[in-house]
């Protein structure tokens with residue numbers, strides 16, 4: 001879409017201001033906007049010298065822009081940029097917080113003036129429902145992806161072996177990157193009691209799907225709560241572990257009301273398995289009646305079990321979240337469990353809105369951003385999804401932190417007033433820019 005995208009004076013969560021240039025979808029330069037040198041501190045000596053000259057001269061903003069443009073030019077590795085193009089980029093400073101498109105005829109250059117704008121690697125939502133045909137647990141991929149500043153979504157078991165091919169093909173037509181947990185029930189969420197009949201767990205067909213869509217399926221999904229498993233209790237989880245051993249893929253386990261009791265569920269989970277809905281406020285949650293975390297939770301964390309938020313319509317409680325914070329039980333990943341209903345009517349709305357609840361809870365902005373970038377990328381074994389690096393394909397989210405009050409409602413209907421919130425402003429995937 002754009003030959004070049006320039007982000008000027010955008011802020012990293014470390015508070016460092018950078019100028020970032022993307023050519024033909026590849027990040028070609030990241031420059032410290034104040035110091036003028038390479039933001040990775042791996043700058044060449046001549047670049048630093050030039051910066052000192054400019055700083056010594058104490059020149060006005062416009063001159064700094066020219067200088068930055070030159071550095072961008074020097075930083076380029078794969079594409080030549082003519083002097084004329086560089087001059088065209090040296091326009092007057094823009095009003096703050098405004099994203100605009102260069103007005104030139106063919107409009108192949110996008111310039112974003114970043115005062116107040118943050119940039120991070122593209123957000124990753126580890127728990128969504130992205131298969132639009134399904135009700136209630138379905139939605140359009142890009143509605144819950146790039147339009148909300150989320151560049152990568154992981155569908156959490158909307159499909160089992162029966163329909164995973166359809167999800168895979170639809171993902172190919174979306175702008176958002178899509179990966180999937182395969183539901184251990186071949187039915188997926190075509191019904192919401194998908195584990196009440198053990199015949200719906202077909203290990204061989206599931207293993208075939210995993211093999212066929214090896215790049216797409218990143219794990220297995222098992223919803224282990226009373227309304228989903230019916231009278232089968234822990235049996236579906238035992239099957240899920242068997243499939244996990246067959247395929248080498250970790251499990252994402254949805255927890256909720258028992259039976260089975262949560263202690264038993266936790267005891268089955270191993271390194272890299274995920275507990276989603278870990279802050280649910282139901283009777284069978286991760287805290288005892290005194291508000292103390294269960295010993296089985298501590299043991300699971302020692303084994304390397306990964307805690308995911310999966311807010312959802314019914315699975316996030318401020319009370320549980322405050323207990324977790326008090327006891328230092330942090331989210332490894334913050335995710336939404338978003339689908340049409342809870343996106344439009346709440347209490348989820350968007351990943352940014354869920355992240356804002358963690359601002360309210362007192363987590364730092366950088367911890368919150370890590371939970372939707374680096375941590376998810378590490379779990380996925382896709383480090384490139386969690387970093388900003390010259391030479392990488394662009395995968396970025398632009399956002400603001402608004403210092404305004406916001407009403408936050410949990411899944412129990414409990415309200416809190418936050419004093420600031422996160423708002424997605426844009427997503428960049430390769431050479432595409434999507435304004436939110």
Ligand SMILES: [Zn+2]
Nearest residue numbers: 127128156337
């Ligand atoms: Zn879900």
